[in-house]
Amino acid sequence: RKEVEQDPGPFNVPEGATVAFNCTYSNSASQSFFWYRQDCRKEPKLLMSVYSSGNEDGRFTAQLNRASQYISLLIRDSKLSDSATYLCVVNPSKYGGSQGNLIFGKGTKLSVKP
């Protein structure tokens, strides 16, 4: 099983749609989780961290299921500007602080159409 797996997509959705991405990770001791966004030919940028209790930021909701070892990202009311690749990122370090251990998924491509 790969360390961090994502459906590569592409997800093609109309404006206003709700879309969900899932990501699975293999290391059950993983401690922190993130979603990054990457636009075409640009650098990745942090979208949001994922907390155990789930968290929301505007139209974006992130959830963590430790028992099943997956993370999800829900985007409501999709905008054209949401078109990008979404990277699932996991820090498998038990003790934290080891940023060098961040594991990036290959990304899920989202295309929002008018």
Place this chain on the structure above:
Amino acid sequence: DAEITQSPRHKITETGRQVTLACHQTWNHNNMFWYRQDLGHGLRLIHYSYGVHDTNKGEVSDGYSVSRSNTEDLPLTLESAASSQTSVYFCASSEYAGTSGNTIYFGEGSWLTVV
């Protein structure tokens, strides 16, 4: 505003040449990283540093080296460029705080083609 810059942004070089990609950050971050990103592989860690004079190998370090002589810079050197090293390279940095929740900030990337 604090930032992280990479240079050159685009470079074409020949097989066997030594190439150095520069990375400079003005956040005074302790942690700095180099990643490469290729289709089908996502981001892979090449080398990283947790402070001055500290360097560590990442997942794909063969053929690359780094040095950290000050807080701001982490240059990446390809000792003898190979076609397999054609890729986009991202430098990144984060503040050390002993927790795993720190945000990593990426530079804009350096597109390297080895012919």
